[in-house]
Amino acid sequence: MDKFNKLFFHPLFNETIAEINRLNVQLPPNPSDLEMDFHLYSYPQNGVLVSKVEDVKPYKLNPKNGEKLAHSGITICAYDESINKYLGLEGIAYLTSHSLIVHYKEEYFPLNYLTFYFYTRAKTYSDESNVIKYSTGIEIDSKKDYIRDRNEFIINNTPNNSILFVDGPLIGGDVSAHTLNLNDKLLEKNIIPLFFVKNSSSNLVTDHIEELKDKYNSDIHWAYNFLEKGEKTNLFRYVDAYNSNHSKIFCYIKAFNVSPQRVELHTKTFEKYADKIPVIFDLIYYLLLVQGDLKNPQIRSIGIAEKYARATLKLINITQIMRNAGIVPTMNQERFGR
Template identity: 75%
Template sequence: MENFNKLFFHPLFKDTIAEINRLNIQLPPNPSDLEMDFHLDTNPLNGETVSKVEDIKNYKLNEKNGVKLAQSKRTLCAYDESINSYLGLEGTAYLTSHSLIVHYKEEYLPLNYLTFYFYTRAETYSKNSNVIKYSTNIEVDSKKDYVNDRNEFIIQNTPSNSIIFIDGPLFGGDVNFQAFQLNEKLLEKNIIPLFFVKNSYSCMATDHIEELRGKYNSDLHWAYNFLHIGERTNLFKYTDQLNKKDYSKLFFYIKVFNTSPQRVEFHTRTFEKYMDEIPEIFDLIYYLLLVQGDIKNPQIRSISIAEKYARATLKLMNVNQIMKKSGIVPTMNQERFGW
């Protein structure tokens, strides 16, 4: 665990800041917190891509089994990120803290990785710099860079023979291939990856399972009414029509308190490889959600700790002070609202 309890920077972090200053690029003084949205809840094109893996019924969870697994030889890890965006007249900058924590004995050991990118549609800036990124679609390109950095960070630093809880969905739009690669690399290290989605308005189950179709506003609406506290739904399987082999996942919904459930998902290959361990991992998830004990914002304890380190390390970098030399001129919305 000697690699943990550290904060390190992208190799071009300082170069990017230096180039912004050299080119007199103007950024706003107040960043906005960014939620990375990959439009991942796009519904399948037809019902054949979603199926039931288990009978539709309530499945009781056992937190005591979760405690046993938490104390087993498998290391528990979690990943989350925090992102600040700076919307300027010349382009958009993204400051990201990637955060990985490991349960080690009685401690949470953090490892954080800071990246800083600037994207612009103005070729006059990008042609004069090897770190200023030219982009005609900043939203898409920034997400691709984020995913590539995230995957490399997780793959290189997650200990072998561990379980990792990752905030956010498994697949999404233009980054499906990168998501598949991440899962494959982790499986090679005997790492079990699980992905967590909150506040989703997906209708994958309620639009495409005959027993549920047309009766609920969303999957969460159904799961909230269907589940009692301490239960999960049956497993569902989603398969992408264009790549059934690689882009396939299992998912279920879990209700820990009398609040909105959340979705847990994992790749089909993960399920096939660790089928015998999966039921205990479901109990472990329930236990870690109980340990966190946050009724208003229930999430895995491990992810919550990773999130706190991500936000704290962002605050260490006062980009506003660094940018004072730039003669900052924010856009109107950024000036008024800080976003």
């Protein structure tokens, strides 16, 4: 665990801040929190297939089995991130804290990585700097940089032979290929990656099972009504009709009498670790109960990673740095930034 309990900065972190100062870029005095939410892109729009891996029925979860696995000596890891977004007159800045934690006996070992990027449509700024990024699609480019940094961070630091919980979908729009590549690299290290989606308007299940069609607003709506507390749905298999590698196994879990969440893993992961998957779902339920947060139900591991991510952002007084640079916010940033 020597590599943990550390905070790393992106190699160009300080240089990017220096360039913003040198170019007198006008960023706002306060950041706004950004949710790196890919759920709107969870399923490609070019046609999909869904099939049942198990009979469509609720499956009871056993938290005692999960507790036993949690204390068996297996390494459990989790990833989450926290992002501040700054809307400036000349462009948009993103300060991101990537957070990875490892359970070790009664302790959590954190490792955090801070990145800072500035994107602009003004070539006059990007042409003068090696770190100011010219972009005509800032939302997409910022997500690609985020995914690249996230993947490198996870691959380089997750211990071999572990279980890894990742906040976010396995398949999500333009970044799907990057996440699938991450999954392959993790499998090479005998790491079992599972991905969590807490909010989703997907109706993949309800659109493809005839008896459910037009009866529910979304899959989560169906799962909430279908499940009792402490249950999961059957497993479903999703395959992109045009790219068979874009495939996954997924289900919905309802730990409390609140909105369920989706847990998904790549088909390759399922095939390689099929015998371990049932008890891992029991582990997930156990960690949901341990966290016990009804307002924001998530597994303890991701909850701890999230806290480290948020705390790490506060270590950098980026607001003061922006003020020192003579920052002027956009009107919306002035109204809604915190």
